[in-house]
Amino acid sequence: MKLIVKFWVAMLAxxxxxxxCMAQTALPPAPWADRQLPDPKQxxxxxxxxxxxxxxTCQSQSIADSNASMAGDLRSEIRQRIAAGEEPEHIRRWxxxxxxxxxxYEPTAxxxxxxxxxxxxxxxxxGALLVRGRIRRKRKAP
Amino acid sequence: xxRLLIWLPFLLFAGFVLLFVLGMFKPDDRVITSKLVGQPxxxxxxxxxxxxxxxxxxxxxxxxxxxLLNIFASWCVPCAAEAPQLLAxxxxxxxxxxxxxxxxxxxxxxxxKRWGNPYDRIGLDARSSxxxxxxxxxxxxxxxxxxxxxxxxxxxxxxxxxxxxEILAKLRAAR
Numbered sequence: 001m002k003l004i005v006k007f008w009v010a011m012l013a014x015x016x017x018x019x020x021c022m023a024q025t026a027l028p029p030a031p032w033a034d035r036q037l038p039d040p041k042q043x044x045x046x047x048x049x050x051x052x053x054x055x056x057t058c059q060s061q062s063i064a065d066s067n068a069s070m071a072g073d074l075r076s077e078i079r080q081r082i083a084a085g086e087e088p089e090h091i092r093r094w095x096x097x098x099x100x101x102x103x104x105y106e107p108t109a110x111x112x113x114x115x116x117x118x119x120x121x122x123x124x125x126x127g128a129l130l131v132r133g134r135i136r137r138k139r140k141a142p
Numbered sequence: 143x144x145r146l147l148i149w150l151p152f153l154l155f156a157g158f159v160l161l162f163v164l165g166m167f168k169p170d171d172r173v174i175t176s177k178l179v180g181q182p183x184x185x186x187x188x189x190x191x192x193x194x195x196x197x198x199x200x201x202x203x204x205x206x207x208x209x210l211l212n213i214f215a216s217w218c219v220p221c222a223a224e225a226p227q228l229l230a231x232x233x234x235x236x237x238x239x240x241x242x243x244x245x246x247x248x249x250x251x252x253x254x255k256r257w258g259n260p261y262d263r264i265g266l267d268a269r270s271s272x273x274x275x276x277x278x279x280x281x282x283x284x285x286x287x288x289x290x291x292x293x294x295x296x297x298x299x300x301x302x303x304x305x306x307x308e309i310l311a312k313l314r315a316a317r
Contacts, residue, residue, distance in 0.1 A: 027244050030269045056279040059172055069244055070280070073270035098277030100177050 030076030046079045049088040052105040176277030176296050183291050184275040188265025191242040192250045198265030204291025208316035211285040212240040216253035218281040224300035225257035232260040239263040288316035
């Protein structure tokens with residue numbers, strides 16, 4: 001029994017150590033990965049873009065939230081390009097050309113998303129109809 | 143009509159439960175393929191990643207002959223696992239160039255000494271910028287490039303023994 005417990009503890013430790021090693025690269029983070037741009041307006045634009053770009057390593061996070069080294073490299077790339085005067089939407093298009101719509105969290109107006117855009121309007125219309133029915137019934141009631 | 147409508151919220155709820163339960167049993171697909179397959183390589187020029195091999199630029203991959211472009215890193219465990227398959231591909235006549243991601247020259251040298259060096263040229267991409275330009279989402283990945291410098295195939299993950307014939311076939315088709 002003790003042996004089995006020891007075995008599993010060793011396996012778990014092994015897994016944790018290998019997980020950490022695999023995530024590590026020899027290099028320090030890219031120059032602008034974790035440093036803000038000196039111009040607050042540019043930093044704001046870079047940050048707004050980074051919050052809507054998806055991390056390739058930790059796929060449910062934005063690159064602004066992720067500690068993955070690839071996310072850091074992409075943050076640095078985005079800050080450098082914005083400092084050089086590139087438009088955020090141009091950078092987004094550049095990334096979509098390479099990784100597809102997958103990389104962007106910003107919903108587009110593609111036909112597959114039309115139901116998504118129509119849903120609030122349809123729900124509001126449905127609600128208005130319901131309310132109208134209620135008011136009419138109340139007027140008739142007394 | 144009203145009788146039936148009363149069931150609508152319940153049916154919607156049951157529909158959502160079904161959707162989520164089915165979603166839980168569907169295998170998670172985390173592979174992101176590059177949208178550049180079928181298109182020319184983006185232009186790049188990288189310094190040498192190892193001390194005994196020249197650096198790599200996009201023009202080195204448009205010499206009229208198909209090439210394999212291997213994206214690897216000395217810190218990446220599956221890259222060591224695919225090393226024997228890369229050596230086998232080289233033995234079979236494949237021309238293999240590489241880009242080392244987020245790496246340093248001494249580390250790449252050590253890695254190649256330990257696992258073998260199938261590469262003619264190795265570029266050093268310290269900030270992953272060429273990797274991003276290629277639409278590659280991790281290491282290791284291997285691109286098949288035709289003689290005109292066009293990407294014709296992307297292999298994501300380490301090359302296993304069973305993948306070697308498939309990659310050789312893609313290389314032959316790219317001639």
